Amino acid sequence: MNARNRSYLSLAALCVIPTVSPAQDAHFHNAPASTIDQKNPLAGQQAAVLAGRKLYAADCSACHGATGQGSGNIPALSYGPTQSAADGEVFWFITTGSVGNGMPGWGSLSEQQRWQIVVYLRSLKTSAKENKPGSAPGKFAPVKTNAPLPEPPYTDFRVEQPGKLRKISVQDLPAPYGTDSANNGPRLVARPDDAWPKGPDGFSVQLYAAGLDNPRLIRTAPNGDFFLAESSSGKIKVFRGITAAGKPAESSVFVEGLNRPYGIAFYPPGDNPQWIYIGNTDAVVRFPYKNGDLKATGAAQHIAELPHGGGHWTRDVQFSADGKKMFVAVGSASNVxxxxxxxxxxxxxxxxxxNPDGSEMRVYAYGIRNAGGGLAINPRTNELWCSVNERDGLGDNLVPDYITRVQDGGFYGWPWWYIGGHQDPxxxxxHPELKDKAIVPDVLLQPHLASLEMAFYEGSQFPAEYRGDIFASEHGSWNRSVRAGYEVIRVPMHQTGxxxxxxxxxxxGFVVDNGHVWGRPVGVTVAPDGSLLVTDDGSNSIWRVSYTGSKAEKSASERKHASNTPKSASN
Ligand code: HEC
Incomplete structure (x- = not known):
């Protein structure tokens, strides 16, 4: 189907769309059929495992993670398609790479070395269930950077600072390939003793829950419970309440055994939901739900198949404010x-x-590389908004990630255009005819922040100026020479929607140095008391951000308090 027709799917097409073509899984990355039967000459040899481990640590781990667990948008190798593909196919793909998608070709390594890597990859095999993001506590060598400080409006971790406003405009975009495409995936380390997340003056951050298993999207239910997707282990958990010590009063596994669940939505919208919808990577399912349930009371109902496989596995789900339509974000399988x-x-x-029953699928908006990390309905305007990861490989300061309201039928550029009428080289x-159709998003973010969940703030705890604003989590990416992101951002809406x-x-505060980070924000939701909960799949915790009063307010109230306090009777 050509691009122009994508938003006008015919009814006939609708019946077949939800099934993913089997060709996708038949040949790993379209490897030539002959590679399937190619035997690994070193299969099972312990010496090859050891040699492969060294090569992997040097050439692959920065992107695919220390134990092959994947990072950010980069696929895991310890489970998933790589482990079900034939040795010959994996060998072929490592040799060829997928350069446009950020995977280098490794023809520079000898054949023997590439086979050694394949043997090593086999030794990494785990199930998605067992997989945990690697964390290397203890000592590590700091990674310094001598790069000049970023020129505004661009930013990186060295100048990120709570309360600092930023604005990137279309005129600021550099030409493509202004810098090399970076290979700078973070190594996760345990939180150093002197590190803690920090907010602007007047805000404090506490640890709400720790020891979680890959905590990703979090959403507040109408009754105030918090629903959390622990995606890699296939669970949805519920947390209830905030004790005086700032911890959950109760927690429970709502359901388990799901296929990489991420999106969570309550239906119908309003105070009395009957269902909870979950965006698995391959399908939307729903469970019966009423306020107060801590466990699913019935089996999963299958609502809609979703295209899946390749990169970008998260599927956020939201309902329109009137409850008539369900939106599901499905990111691209590749970079471009x-x-x-x-x-x-x-x-x-x-x-x-x-429709909420899964019928009548249509493309609502297209050319959005990956909004699977975060959809939200603006409660003031009822518009659908999204948080988007833009593409890699064009240099440090391209292409801006973004947060935007989504127009019905809107085209946002991917993969032929970006940020309006800029052609991807x-x-x-x-597609010259799409140049003028490509919409410039509302808020351009620093490129490679990896923007994930977003939430509108309608709480009453933060100062009034925050009401109606957006908070979003920025997970950080491998594709920037000096890392940026690993933060929560605020998008001011100036009480206008x-x-x-x-x-x-x-x-x-989550970055240690240019090689190491200890935390990576993913989810964000507003608690009933107006504090903000932030999930972090780097330290596997949930943080709670509260407003406790600015220094100026505090000293004013202390002065007032002092002058109201009766003088001691001793004089
Ligand atoms: C600069 C980052 C980077 C480095 C370094 C890197 N990869 Fe990749 N790799 C990627 C990306 C991005 C993809 C996804 C490509 C795609 O979907 O087309 C990928 C995909 C793969 C896949 C396919 C996985 C799947 O589920 O489809 C394999 C296998 C793989 N890489 C192996 C390796 C090996 C082995 C090395 C080291 C020799 C390596 N990669 C180094 C970024 C990297």
Whole structure:
């Protein structure tokens, strides 16, 4: 289907869309059929495991993680497609790479070395269930950077500062390939003793829950309980209440055994939901739910198949304010593969719309590389908004991630165009008719922040100016030479329901140095008391951000208090 027709899916197409073409899984990354039967000459040899481990640590772990667990948008190798593909196919893919998608080719290594890596990858095999993001506590060598400080409006971890406003405009965009495409995945380390998340003056951060298993999206139920997706172990957990010590009063596993659950939505919207919808990586399912349930009371009902496989596995789900439509964000399978010629990209890099029973799928908006990390309904305008990871490989300061309201039928550029009518050089000359259709998003973020869950703040604890604002989690990426992100940002809406293009660093402090981080924000939700809960799949915890009063307010109230206090009777 060509791009122009993508938003006008015919009814006939609707019946077949939800099934993913089996061709996608038949040949790992379209490896030539002959590679399937190719035997690994070193299979099972312990010496090859050891040699492969060294090569892996040097060449692969920065992106795929120390134990092959994957990081950010980079696929895991210890489970998933790599472990089900044939040795010959994996060997072929390592040799060829997928350069446009950020995976280098490794033809520079000898054949023997590439086979050694394949043997080592086999030794990493775990189930997604067992998989835990690697964390290396203890000592590590600091990684310094001598790079010059970023020139505004661009930023990196060295200048991120709670309360600092930033604004990136279309005129600020550099030309593509202004810098090399970086290979700078973070190594996760245990939180150093002197590190703690920090907010602007007047805000304090406490640890709400720790020891979680890959905590990702978090959403507050209408009754005030917090629902958390622990995606890699397939669980949805519930946390209830905040004790005087700032901890959950109760917690429970709501349901387990799901396939990489992420999105969570209560239906119908309002105070009395009957269902909880979950966005698994391959399908939307729902469970019966009423206020107060801590465990699912019935089996999963299957609502809609979703295209899946390749990169971008998260699927956020939201309902329109009137409850008539369900939105599901499905990110692209690749970095920038052309959907015209890549069947796996069909109905991806889109926000799909369904009826709540899963019928009548259509593409609501397209060219959105990956909004799977975060959809939200603006309670003031009822518009759908999204938080988007833009593409890699064009240099440190391209392409801005973004947060925007989503227009019905809107085209947001991917993969041929970006941020309005800028052509991606990897697709020169394609789709000139879409140039003027490509929408410039409302809020441009620093490129490679990896923007995930977003939430509108309508709480009453923070100062009045925060009401109606957006908070979003920035997970950080491998594709920036000096890392940026690993923070929570605020998008001021100026009490208008509209963004002005600015955003602000809000919670920072998760980066140790240019090689190491200890925390990575993923989810954000507003608690009934107006505090903010932030999930972090680096330290596997949930943080709680409260407003406790600015220094100026405190000293004013202390002075008042002092003058009201009767003088001691002793004089
Ligand atoms: C600069 C980051 C980077 C480095 C370094 C890197 N990779 Fe990758 N790798 C990627 C990305 C991004 C993808 C996804 C590519 C795609 O979907 O087309 C990927 C995909 C893969 C896949 C396919 C996984 C799947 O589920 O589809 C394999 C296998 C793989 N890499 C192996 C390796 C090995 C082995 C090394 C080291 C020799 C390595 N990679 C180094 C970024 C990297």
């Amino acid at each position: 593969d052309d959907p015209d010629t890549t069947p796996q990209e069909k109905n991806r890099a889109d926000i799909l719309q369904f 990897r697709h020169n000359g394609k 509209r963004a002005s293009g600015e955003y602000e660093d809000f919670i920072t």
